[in-house]
Amino acid sequence: MRFTSLLAAAILALPSCATIDPLQTERSQSGPLAAPTGSPVARHGALAIVGGKIVGEDGKPVTLRGMSLFWSQWAPQYYSAETVTWLAQDWKVSGVRAAIAARGENSAITHFDRELEKASTVIEAARANGIYVIVDWHAHTAHPEEAERFLTAIARRYGHLPNLIYEPFNEPLREGVDWSRDIKPYHERIVAAIRAVDPDNLIILGSPSWSQDVDIAARDPVAGTNIGYTLHYYAATHKEGLRAKADAARRAGLALMVTEFGLVEATGDGAIDLASSNAWWDWAEENHVSWFNWSITDKDESSAALKPGAGPSGWTEDDLTESGKLLRGRLRSAAAADAR
Template sequence: MNFFSKSAAVLALLLTLLGCKNTIPEQPAVAQTPVEKYGQLRIEGPHVVDKTGKPVQLRGMSFFWSQWQGGFYNPAAVKWLKEDWQNTVVRAAMGIDHGGYLQNPEREKQKVITVVEAAIKEGIYVIIDWHDHEAHKHTAQAKAFFSEMAQRYGKYPNVIYEPYNEPLQDPDWATEIKPYHEAVIAEIRKHDPDNIIVCGTRMWSQRVDEAASNPIQGDNIAYTLHYYAATHKQELRNIATQAINKGAALFVTEFGTCAADGNGKVDEAESKLWWEFLDRHKISWCNWSVADKDEAASALKPGTSVTGPWTESNLTTSGKLVRNELLNKAQP
């Protein structure tokens, strides 16, 4: 111990003996993770609420179709999104057809497992997404997959299930989409009675009003609302408002800052209008997507490292816009 260290120790001892308060500040407590802070989420009315019943708005990023951008499904990327981008939620978008889970089930499932377990380790929420446009044609496979996921992870409050990414325009909510959800939900609830399930809606998860008018019975059910800011504007916000007014809880598991095809100009003005709407109604969101594909919706430029760290020069226009929003709205 050097002279100065000895002097400090003697001073602290004298202050203690004389009854003086030690003014040396204590080490700050380690900051809570989002899951430590919010705990077990549930649905109350049109809101996702935390363990105390207070409305919660999660914000984060969605990974791209797993079979095409699977390199990003790694623990380092999840950690970077939490720490540098201040994600409170990430979404593992497991591709189903087109060379995805139906053709390579173990390979694609392992990518989801990697992201889920990284999110649990980091203390953030994670959406397990059956990324399919025709999931009602794959009911048996979806039931088996979600049964396994619920058995593995149902005890963790981190997990959110998304059984049907984007039903197309044609399937009927009442006779095709809703029964599919009910079948998958029944499998999940055998093993996980509590965690939130976010159910896809007709027309690429835009017709949340139909689901609100004919809701799925059960606890902790929300409905998926997807939008792309340059394509879907006030008309879709009006549909969302109708659903909210009927008591439906909405969760934007995917949105883009550009056009619905993933390209075109990033619409910053409309993106901000959407964020104002989501903030006003406490609706959680994930941005599409963590990818380096050469398209406007990607957050990263082509050739960017899949593990991070990502500098400003690695980010696309959309990536910069979304990261700034995440940082500006990050909870202290």
């Protein structure tokens, strides 16, 4: 935990820079900049994990609600200050997730500086709007050297901010992957590298079977402080059985965060299952489990929040898909309830 003086809701101002030097320890600082009055970061400050729950500086449970951006190499137009600001001000999100692509030739593995710049843009916009930001190493297979390099560069530059959250492995596969043999050692390596730079901010870990085997991870958890686990679901595919696994992990003491979910099938397409979506939302709210929807993109699939051709901000009802309309309404209602 940070000392009390650093746990105040103050975030250091960071001037913009066209080129990122990943070896620079952090940007030059022109003095403290308070989070906007009433913003999520102003209310909760630096987050911690206590007793299997994510809590704010006052020790009370915090439920973040937000949107995930799409794979960064395929929807770069939404990795913008405009998009983050619109989500914060119009959709009333308390957090955003930057899904930094770690797959294929056009990803952070081959275009490190370009993708680091995208993450930087999202982080700085989140800081300016007083919301939290997850930097997600968006991979289905392990790339430990590249993940360590990328996330420690983020930690060196932004680890002093209280709104930063790391997600080192989006969705490990199921086949041929074992938690204790394969995924836990990967996480131990990345956690140690991050903690050497940033001792405090939340790190949210993935588990096998596309981050659904949280009950297995709970039997052999990664040691350390402020370490939680992600749970991914798609409401039309995953229902009571996955919530039972999540409840088993929670009973074992794991703090969970849903960093990715959809209202539709696990393919990212198909019809919205509203009954299952509501059951998941009720479960998350009852248990103070944060949630981030997949995703802000204009891809022609039903999980996308935007219709094809939608710009980076200023969306009207005509720009939103059925999923986008439902999410915006849910986020705005939750923010209004929190404000009361």
